[in-house]
Amino acid sequence: MAAEIEIHNTNRLIESYDRDATTILGFWVYLMTDCVLFASLFAVFAVLRNNTFGGPSGATLFSLPYVLAETFSLLTSSFTCGLAVLSAQRGNKKHTIFWFGVTFLLGLIFLIMEISEFHKFVKMGDSWQRSGFLSSYFTLVGTHGLHITIGLIWIAVMCVYVYKRGIGQTTLKRIRMLSLFWHFLDVVWIFIFTVVYLFGALHA
Amino acid sequence: MNKIKNSQTYDVLVSRHNPESASLRGYIIGFLGSIALTLIAYLLTYYHAAGRDVLFGLLAALALTQFAVQLIYFLHVGKEFSPRLKLIVMSCMIIVVCILVGGSLWIMSNLNGRVMPSTKQMTRYMNDQDNL
Structure with missing residues (x-):
């Protein structure tokens, strides 16, 4: 009996994966075009990184330990997002909501740290109006932060959705797309961390 | 499930x-x-x-x-x-990104080498403009 249920469920899963594969590929194509957006912002940053116009450079402005904490927070949230997908695949509603909750909190910590960093810079007079370097810095990191904000809203909506409707095939598909989005933001952050912060510190 | x-x-x-x-x-x-x-x-x-x-x-x-x-x-x-469409789409994206970032850096560094160096007067003038 148990084996029959397993076979039935597995067959259902294969069918749904075939059907969902197209949708998820479409979402993947969107993510790749988003990559091009980030690439243009990276190009602008790379061109303007030394144009400080007498203002502070990256080396004097950024605190590396602070950014490392931000990075770990986002990285861990990417991991817990994976755990949420795993729970959803097993059909475990409670665990899915729990892990998405943890992901949301870690993402929120990241966002708050980023915003308070921005706030500190602006208060010191080093806003986006100060120099070409700072304009491109705020645009690049701010665009990533905007994506994180949208991701957080999506995670919150997903939690409510799973709580109310449970985990069906459609929900699983959406959860997989959400996880792609969140992991993708983590991938973009690797390059922001390296190019903006670490390379910036080396320029001293 | x-x-x-x-x-x-x-x-x-x-x-x-x-x-x-x-x-x-x-x-x-x-x-x-x-x-x-x-x-x-x-x-x-x-x-x-x-x-x-x-x-x-x-x-x-x-x-x-x-x-x-x-x-x-x-x-x-x-x-x-297979066909590994995710991988194929991503490879296209990587090519576009390389052209975009590499090309921009190449062009701008080339331009940088050709423009007139800024003089002290120019810098002072720009610093005097409050709204800059």
């Missing part, structure tokens, strides 16, 4: 039919790998462990390695059934 008690067996069943599906082992490898690579990059920079040019190369290599680790273990790229 809730009927299946043994979740480990379930994971195996799912992954056999859908190679893109998530596995706990993959996520743990990806997470620990990313943490290690981030820490190495951070410590190298923090202690200026090598010459600047060497460090630039090392950091870029570490970032690309972490990129690969997360692509494989978090985003499951290249694990799907």
Whole structure:
């Protein structure tokens, strides 16, 4: 009996994966075009990184330990997002909501740290109006932060959705797309961390 | 789906039919790998462990390695059934990104070499403009 249920469920899963594969590929194509957006912002940053116009450079402005904490927070949230997908695949509603909750909190910590960093810079007079370097810095990191904000809203909506409707095939598909989005933001952050912060510190 | 008690067996069943599906082992490898690579990059920079040019190369290599680790273990790229459309679309994106970033840097550095160097008067004039 148990084996029959397993076979039935597995067959259902294969069918749904075939059907969902197209949708998820479409979402993947969107993510790749988003990559091009980030690439243009990276190009602008790379061109303007030394144009400080007498203002502070990256080396004097950024605190590396602070950014490392931000990075770990986002990285861990990417991991817990994976755990949420795993729970959803097993059909475990409670665990899915729990892990998405943890992901949301870690993402929120990241966002708050980023915003308070921005706030500190602006208060010191080093806003986006100060120099070409700072304009491109705020645009690049701010665009990533905007994506994180949208991701957080999506995670919150997903939690409510799973709580109310449970985990069906459609929900699983959406959860997989959400996880792609969140992991993708983590991938973009690797390059922001390296190019903006670490390379910036080396320029001293 | 809730009927299946043994979740480990379930994971195996799912992954056999859908190679893109998530596995706990993959996520743990990806997470620990990313943490290690981030820490190495951070410590190298923090202690200026090598010459600047060497460090630039090392950091870029570490970032690309972490990129690969997360692509494989978090985003499951290249694990799907063939034709591997995810991988193909991503390869196109990487080509576009290389042209965009590399091309911009090339053009702008070339332009930079050709413009008139700014004089002291120009800098003073620009600093005098309050709204700049």
